Amino acid sequence: MVPEEKVCVECGHRRPSVSKWTGTAVFRLIAGIVLLGELTVLGLQWTTEGEPFGLRNRTRDAVLIKFGLKKEPVIGDPSKPKGPKPPPPTKDPDLKLKSHAIKPDKDNGSLWIKGVVENISKYRYLAVRVRFDLKNAAGNVIPGGEVNAYQQSIEPGKEWSFKVLLLDPDATDYVPILPIEGYR
Secondary structure: OOOOOOEOOOOOOEOOOOOOOOHHHHHHHHHHHHHHHHHHHHHHHHHOOOOOOOOOHHHHHHHHHHOOOOOOOOOOOOOOOOOOOOOOOEEOOOEEEEEEEEEEOOOOOOEEEEEEEEEOOOOOEEEEEEEEEEEOOOOOEEEEEEEEEEEEEEOOOOEEEEEEEOOOOOOOEEEEEEEEEEEO
């Protein structure tokens, strides 16, 4: 047989079509299979909405908007914030302002409102916020002078020690804004 021929005309013997698998050939085959699998999953995610592959409509819309293939929808009045309003925080006497006082920092003399909030309920409170109106030397409330401290959660029966920095140079006193806000 001539080297270019694959089949012998006299006996019908066939030469193998692939002589040897090299490292490069194996890598290319595996890479092709992985790429085909990823493209299949992406196609399933894009075309289906159910579990386990489906994308949510908002995710699909966000991708289309990002690439300029779809315009962002305008719902209602564009001057109002988008999305549903969060429920108002629970104002409950279960959060008690146990103690509070203005104290200067020992290092630099800055003024802080330091105090303790106690959760006397049997529930965990989330997004707890204690607020104060600042007063000047004449005893008048400073307009826009509200300061606050925030705690992510307070467990039942636990206390939270807070401190609020007084940045306004006119602030010499304060008054707490009660009740303390938080979500049950």
